[in-house]
Amino acid sequence: MRSEVSPRAELTPAHRIAADLDGYLGDPMDDDAGPFSYKDIVEAEERDELPRGAVETVRAWGFPEYLVPVQLGGRLATLEELFFVTRGISRRSLTIAVMYGSGLLAVNPVWMWGDSRQQKIVADGILRGDLACFGVSEADHGSDVMACEAAASGRIGEDEDSLVLNGTKWPVGNATRGRFVTTYAKTGARDFSLLLVDKDELDPATWSVLPPVRTLGLRGHDLSGIAFENARLPGECVVGRRGAGLVQTLKTLQITRTAIAALSIGTMDAVVRIGMEYSRERTLYGAGIYQIPVIRDHLVKAHLDLLIAECMAIPVARALTVAPGRLSLWSSIVKYFVPVQGEEVVASIGAVLAARGYLREGVAHGVFQKLQRDHAIASIFEGTTHVNLANVAAQLPFLIVDQVEPEPSDEMLADLFSWTRTPPTWEPDGRKLQLTNEGHDEIGRQYEATAETLLSTARVFAAPDVAADLATLVSRIGDLRAELHASVREDPEDITSAAALRRAKRYCELHAMVSVMLTWIHNHAEFGGSFADGAWLVLCLQRLLERAQPDTGLSEEYLPSVETVMFRCFEEGRWFTLTELADGDRSIEIPGR
Known part of the structure; x- marks a missing residue:
């Protein structure tokens, strides 16, 4: 993308950032443009995979930095900037764009309501290339979030100051590849909370991922699910105020x-x-x-x-x-x-x-x-x-x-x-x-x-x-x-x-x-x-x-x-x-x- 507008008009930084990404990824019509050429994208599609090197390419350019606010060490200054770079990736591969879009959905609650410890852990992980997912949907309830069956029991501030999470979230983008799972769960009779689950900190015996879901499109995208069985979480996993999960x-x-x-x-x-x-x-x-x-x-x-x-x-x-x-x-x-x-x-x-x-x-x-x-x-x-x-x-x-x-x-x-x-x-x-x-x-x-x-x-x-x-x-x-x-x-x-x-x-x-x-x-x-x-x-x-x-x-x-x-x-x-x-x-x- 090259924008040569009137000398009087200076476009916002979002346009320059998108132009830089567009030049970096190359012309998708060019067979030699690498993993973001239509040739490579279609060949990977036939294998139900992402193009080899595609994720590494967008990481090298710095796309994950646009998922992390500038105050936390990233480059996300305005949603306009993320919008433009997402458009640039989407005109080549919607699959890659959706992968990072699923991550954006998961991390935004942490940016808006999380404490400084949660924000630092997630920001550091995303900037290193970790993925995140948002565990809200359940097989029997879809978008009916009030019918959520996943539940976390325990009393924060008493006993071991922990919660025990049980339930299955499906389907979830990045559920298998993602490290962080922002999980929507019942924490009271009519209370729902968002819990920041870090797979790296969980007992492996208490969680498992579900098989990939076969889909019409987005082949190669990690759409699967995650099941928790007596997964013990620290009390400090709650994002923001307990019981605020629905509004969040x-x-x-x-x-x-x-x-x-x-x-x-x-x-x-x-x-x-x-x-x-x-x-x-x-x-x-x-x-x-x-x-x-x-x-x-x-x-x-x-x-x-x-x-x-x-x-x-x-x-x-x-x-x-x-x-x-x-x-x-x-x-x-x-x-x-x-x-x-x-x-x-x-x-x-x-x-x-x-x-x-x-x-x-x-x-x-x-x-x-x-x-x-x-x-x-x-x-x-x-x-x-x-x-x-x-x-x-x-x-x-x-x-x-x-x-x-x-x-x-x-x-x-x-x-x-x-x-x-x-x-x-x-x-x-x-x-x-x-x-x-x-x-x-x-x-x-x-x-x-x-x-x-x-x-x-x-x-x-x-x-x-x-x-x-x-x-x-x-x-x-x-x-x-x-x-x-x-x-x-x-x-x-x-x-x-x-x-x-x-x-x-x-x-x-x-x-x-x-x-x-x-x-x-x-x-x-x-x-x-x-x-x-x-x-x-x-x-x-x-x-x-x-x-x-x-x-x-x-x-x-x-x-x-x-x-x-x-x-x-x-x-x-x-x-x-x-x-x-x-x-x-x-x-x-x-x-x-």
Whole structure:
């Protein structure tokens, strides 16, 4: 990834860090790029293994350091940085990204609630290359954490000041390879706690790992389980306050739900690149297939979906240190919307590849079928699509009916959406995360003010036709928003029906539309060029409106400027990203133009 934006625009450190990793790992399309080439990745997939040397390669670069906060000797300063490097790995190997994502889920409770001894032990281990896992799920209970059967008995402060743990956790990522097991267990009649289990300190006779689970995708990932039988733990193994495990778990998921969007965006980048390569090489009926209207439509819309996902996910990643109290809602919106977009993009590129997409060889060594299978996990773990929609649905009455007075948020929105503002450094503190937004949503609640700012600014900075078209789009979006608000007010008690989930889905779509608008508002002056012209903005809003109004369609006159950047990013090996719109409109060949 190389970003050469306007001289006035200096991107945050996250972009530079990701560019360094991208250069280090090499071009996955290059057969000689080592363990992160698609050739090696697919060959390892056939053996149900990780590519030889892949883990050592990311360790040598220093990826585990981005799982440990800077205060504890690591390099994790902001979630934005971890988000970007995860995206870089995901466009090559989702399996490696998920391995470390499972570790992130396990260690975050220690960073936010653990004592200094626990933090030092875990930080030292992770920095040395140890893995961690989060033992929450149980075979008979899934995400029903209140039904947890694993239990730790004993009284801290009496007898031997220890707990005895019994129970089985399954399925668990990194359960076999991981040294640390952050274990969710019952510690009272209605109390649940998180326990830091260090396998190195346990009697080997008191624990065992379960056989690997065979999965559709992520082959080579350690998905297994762990069973404890009278495992004696020191009383000081409790993470934070005893009995706080349920709240800790729900808050921890807010961070990893946000990070999962990086898996989807990385996948989108990979499959769009594969589809474009095929469209440049494949000839049918005497011409390249990009000239076939439906092929062009698939590729352009997939590219727009990726840009929309960036507009949504990056601000929420930044929210961990800018507005952590909003993550209960925003993380669920992103966790629902971006993986669903990713699934749609993968399916769309599958239509471009047609029969070639079904093969385990050929185009990009057949990696498409692996990416397709691997990405299926994104909508499942850390709360399924329906779980996250249910969380949004439960909060809608408070956001729409029982509204709180909005607080001034211009500075907050600038910190969230400006790609040249570096977010504050993360100082882990679980108290800053909340279980609900309590009616607050600075992104979605202030639509009228955002729309007014957009239109007044577009009249000055955007192309004339763009400003006029934005006025029409803003009006249509406002109508959709009014319809949603009226529907919620009709029956504010209904938060669980299929209709309630449909309303939640519409709220997520509106959140995406406003995020696209705010991204332009807070970056057009710095980036200039095609970014400021706003053609991409119109196209992204039209693309989102297609979800509610399928006959919307894309404005043909705005496509060339976006296509130019799309093809340049492909040919020069750059990420598909909005920042590239600031890099001028150098001439490039577009098939059929």
